[in-house]
Amino acid sequence: MAAGMSHDRQVDLAVDLSQRTGRTDAIYRALHAALTGGRIPAGERLPSTRDLARDLGVSRASVTEAYERLVGEGFLETRAGSGTYATAAASDIPPVRHRPGALRPRAGWRWSPYPTSGDAAVPAHDFRVGIPDASLFPFDTWRRLLVAESRAAGRAAGSYSGPAGLPRFREAVARYVAGSRGVRTGPDDVIATTGSQQALDLVARVLLEPGDVVAMEDPGYPEARELFALHGARVVPVPVDAEGLVVDEIPAQARLVYTTPSHQFPLGMPLSLARRRALLAHAARHGAAVIEDDYDSEFRRARRPLESLQALDRDGRVVYVGTFSKSLLPSLRVGYLVAPPSLRDALLAARQLTDGHGAVHVQAALARFIDDGLLARHVRKASARYTERYEILLDALTDLPVEPVPTAAGLHVAAHLPADALLDSRELVARARRRSVVLDSLGTYAVGPYRDGVVLGFGGAVTSTIRPGIRVLERLLTACPPV
Numbered sequence: 001m002a003a004g005m006s007h008d009r010q011v012d013l014a015v016d017l018s019q020r021t022g023r024t025d026a027i028y029r030a031l032h033a034a035l036t037g038g039r040i041p042a043g044e045r046l047p048s049t050r051d052l053a054r055d056l057g058v059s060r061a062s063v064t065e066a067y068e069r070l071v072g073e074g075f076l077e078t079r080a081g082s083g084t085y086a087t088a089a090a091s092d093i094p095p096v097r098h099r100p101g102a103l104r105p106r107a108g109w110r111w112s113p114y115p116t117s118g119d120a121a122v123p124a125h126d127f128r129v130g131i132p133d134a135s136l137f138p139f140d141t142w143r144r145l146l147v148a149e150s151r152a153a154g155r156a157a158g159s160y161s162g163p164a165g166l167p168r169f170r171e172a173v174a175r176y177v178a179g180s181r182g183v184r185t186g187p188d189d190v191i192a193t194t195g196s197q198q199a200l201d202l203v204a205r206v207l208l209e210p211g212d213v214v215a216m217e218d219p220g221y222p223e224a225r226e227l228f229a230l231h232g233a234r235v236v237p238v239p240v241d242a243e244g245l246v247v248d249e250i251p252a253q254a255r256l257v258y259t260t261p262s263h264q265f266p267l268g269m270p271l272s273l274a275r276r277r278a279l280l281a282h283a284a285r286h287g288a289a290v291i292e293d294d295y296d297s298e299f300r301r302a303r304r305p306l307e308s309l310q311a312l313d314r315d316g317r318v319v320y321v322g323t324f325s326k327s328l329l330p331s332l333r334v335g336y337l338v339a340p341p342s343l344r345d346a347l348l349a350a351r352q353l354t355d356g357h358g359a360v361h362v363q364a365a366l367a368r369f370i371d372d373g374l375l376a377r378h379v380r381k382a383s384a385r386y387t388e389r390y391e392i393l394l395d396a397l398t399d400l401p402v403e404p405v406p407t408a409a410g411l412h413v414a415a416h417l418p419a420d421a422l423l424d425s426r427e428l429v430a431r432a433r434r435r436s437v438v439l440d441s442l443g444t445y446a447v448g449p450y451r452d453g454v455v456l457g458f459g460g461a462v463t464s465t466i467r468p469g470i471r472v473l474e475r476l477l478t479a480c481p482p483v
Contacts, residue, residue, distance in 0.1 A: 015056055023058050027066040035075050035090040042088040046076070049084075111226065122460075124436035125469025129266065129412045130296075131460030132326050136382045141374060142365065149364035161360045163351035165192025165336075169363035172370040173322075173336050181262075181294065182311045183320055185338045191347055192336055192358050196295060196323040198351075199337040200224055200258075203319050204231040205354070206346040207256055207289055215254040217245050219445035221265050221293070224258055237447040240264060244271030247278040257283065257290045261309055262297035266445050266455045267414045268407030270306055280309065283317045290318045296326040298379050299386050300409035316340035324366065326411060326459070327379055334358070334366060386411060389458040389466060396470035401477055402453070411459035414442065417452045421477060425452050428476055437472045 015030040017023055034040045046052070049067060053060040067084055070076040074089040164170060170190040177183040193199040208214070210232030216225055218237030228235050233256075238249045245259050257279065261271035271279070283290050292309040310320040323335035339347050351357070369375050393413060397404050402415040417425055425441035432439060440455040458466065 017056065017058065024062045024065045027052075027056070027058070027063055028069055031066060031070060032075065035070070035086055038090075040086045040090075042086050042090070044086045045082075046084045046086065111230065123433075123438040125438070125465050125472065126461050127437065127439040127456040127458065127469065128460060129440050129455050129457040130326065130330075131457055132329065132411065133382065133385065133460055134329060136378070136385060137329055138374065138378060142369070145365035145368050146361060149368065150361045153361055153364070161357040163191070163348045163355075163357050165190070165358060166360050166363040166367065168367040170336075172367040174338075176370050176375065177320070177322060177338065180298065181308050183308055183338055184311050185320075189338050189341070189344065190336055191339060191344075191351060192334070192363055193351070194333050194335065194355060194358055195325055195330075196293060196321050196335040197223060197227065198355065199319075199321045199323075199335055200227055200291065200293075201354075202337070202347050202350045203256075203289070203291060203321075203343075204228055204233070205350045206343060208233050209255075212255040213251055213253050215250045215257045217259055217264060218447050219266055219442055219450055220258070221260065222445060224293070225447070228256070228258070235447075239448070240267060240269075242269060243275050244269055245275060245279065247275055247282055250279075250282055252286050254286070254288050257288055258293065259290065259309075260293045260295065262294050262306070263300075263407065263410040265293075265295065266412065266440070266442065267405050268410060268412070269405060270408065271309075273306055276306070276309055276312055280313055280315070280317070284315050288317065291321060292318050293321045295321075295323055296410045298327045299383050299411060301387055301390070302408035310338060316342055319343065327375070327382075332362065332366070334362060385463075386459060389461055389463055392463065392466050393456060393458050393461075393470070396467045399474050400470065405453075412455055412457040414455045415453050416442075417454070417477075421452070423477060425454050428454065428473070431476050432473060435472050435476075437469045439473075 013030050013034060016026050031040075031046075040046070046067075047055070049060050049063040053063045056063070067076060071078060071084075075087060076084050077087050078084050167187060169192055170187040173190050173192075174185050174187045178185060191199075191202075193202065204227060208228065208231050212233050214228045214233045214235045215238050216228070216235055217240050219240065220237070225235050236251055236254065239246045244261060244264050245257075250257060259271065259279070261276060263270065279290065282288065290309060290313075294308065308320065310318045317340070319340070320338040321335070322337075324332055325335070328334075337347070390413070394404060397413070397415055400415070401418050401421065403418075405414040405416065407413060417428075421428075423431070426443055429439055429441045439457075442450055442453040442455060445455075461469075
């Protein structure tokens with residue numbers, strides 16, 4: 001039998017009362033387990049013996065005797081005129097060590113959780129990749145929108161929503177990507193997702209069979225590579241040059257091609273127009289699908305970006321994937337995909353079966369944020385700040401023996417190290433981290449041969465710390481001090 005036993009908070013007390021005798025022992029064991037397990041912390045007032053006896057349907061004498069045993073052992077104390085309280089004695093008992101368990105992942109499982117940007121303290125010189133500046137986000141405005149949309153939902157908030165997402169959100173996204181990126185779409189083509197990673201997962205579930213070939217840029221986005229492999233795909237790295245993905249190197253048998261054409265991740269160059277057309281021709285010729293991951297092209301420094309792959313596609317082979325994690329905040333966990341009509345129902349079914357639907361009130365607030373012009377205003381404001389940091393970073397890198405890769409968008413810069421560098425990128429990154437300077441090695445993103453270098457994000461960097469951080473790297477690269 002279970003009883004709730006607290007005045008300010010609920011603690012479920014599971015008591016086995018199946019036997020008519022031994023009820024005092026059963027109550028004692030349940031209380032002892034709750035006290036030593038930390039579910040009843042020191043200082044917590046327990047119910048009166050009368051109240052607990054009523055909740056459990058037992059005699060008051062049984063509860064009183066269990067309490068007295070625990071008082072005698074020092075786990076409880078009585079306070080005149082106040083009641084019975086848990087003591088700190090239980091906290092001195094080592095927690096019960098649970099057995100590791102007999103269950104194991106399936107044969108061939110090789111994945112483990114990896115550290116994220118929120119797992120560690122913010123470094124003094126923050127060049128982490130993919131981090132926007134949270135201080136630029138209009139929290140007060142966003143809070144008002146969330147509250148208003150939560151209230152407006154009313155009784156509908158108690159119902160399950162459709163897997164495609166809130167219609168208002170899909171309409172707002174369709175208008176936004178059409179205006180900002182030239183994507184040819186209507187609301188019916190838009191599917192709301194929990195970030196871009198879920199969008200990739202949905203496409204993989206619908207398109208890939210175990211053993212299918214997926215072609216990916218190399219260096220490229222590791223989480224996409226691992227996700228496709230998780231679905232049983234054989235991921236083939238395809239080299240990248242100054243024009244982006246080398247289309248001629250894509251295997252003919254590739255079922256899916258993943259690319260970041262607006263701002264190649266992590267090197268930064270855009271996929272040239274000739275390569276875009278060649279990629280679409282390859283997909284049509286070999287019956288392949290293409291994922292266009294447009295993860296941070298809102299922040300561009302070129303006035304006229306190249307037309308999106310999706311806008312050039314005439315055969316319905318491109319799935320366009322976007323996210324608000326870079327333009328707004330990663331913690332919102334809102335992304336979207338624009339699907340060809342031929343895949344729409346399958347993707348909706350995959351979303352419904354794996355996740356149901358997203359947070360409708362967040363989608364509603366974001367729809368208002370877009371339609372009221374607040375997203376465009378935020379992007380303009382943030383772009384000015386990011387451009388300033390980009391220019392400072394680029395200028396500071398002239399003091400280093402590195403070759404920055406030209407880029408016209410995004411929140412990071414890649415820079416190649418010379419062949420005769422005193423340190424390779426992995427050693428440089430390790431030594432810099434010990435000096436509270438955090439950046440990435442290009443080797444983190446590569447599978448095949450690559451030209452050594454580093455990747456420096458500037459989205460989350462404090463502007464005044466950029467030059468001092470680069471000076472630390474300069475000393476490491478030119479003096480090679482001992483570890």
